[in-house]
Amino acid sequence: MINLGIQGITDYIQPLGLFNNKAKNIVQTSQILLQKYRGKVPASLTALKSLPGVGQKTANVVLNIAFGQTTIAVDTHVFRVCNRTGFVESNTIEQTEKKLLKVTPEKFKINCHNWLMLHGRYICIARKPKCSSCLIEDLCEYNNKFK
Secondary structure, three states, rough: OOOOOOHHHHHHHOOOOOOOHHHHHHHHHHHHHHHHHHHOOOOOOOHHHHHOOOOHHHHHHHHHHHHHOOOOOOOHHHHHHHHHHOOOOOHHHHHHHHHHHHHHHHHHHOOOHHHHHHHHHHOOOOOOOOHHHHHHHOOHHHHHHHH
């Protein structure tokens, strides 16, 4: 990644939003991983969040997917689904993460954020949720909130 450089990485990620900044962060992170961590991705939330461009959500995804830790990454889709359904009600992404960690059974924590994110991206979409296609419509509190 370092050898590709910012421009080389940009060629691959240009369709993404903020691709210039992401390319810069990828190069910087690669340098730090080589220098500080001997080329290995750290398995600690604090260490991951110290890397350029890595925040709470990204760190949780890496810990969950790459290291099998029972973290839950919360993005806007997860936040929306949790609040609409009544699964977890909160005002912030941080609160949602804490509450999800408390109420989600251990065996589901590895895949939980993926399931909720995909549900929010394709079924429980922001503007016009597809409630008639929803597998949990009978359990959902969304309609009760907006009748």
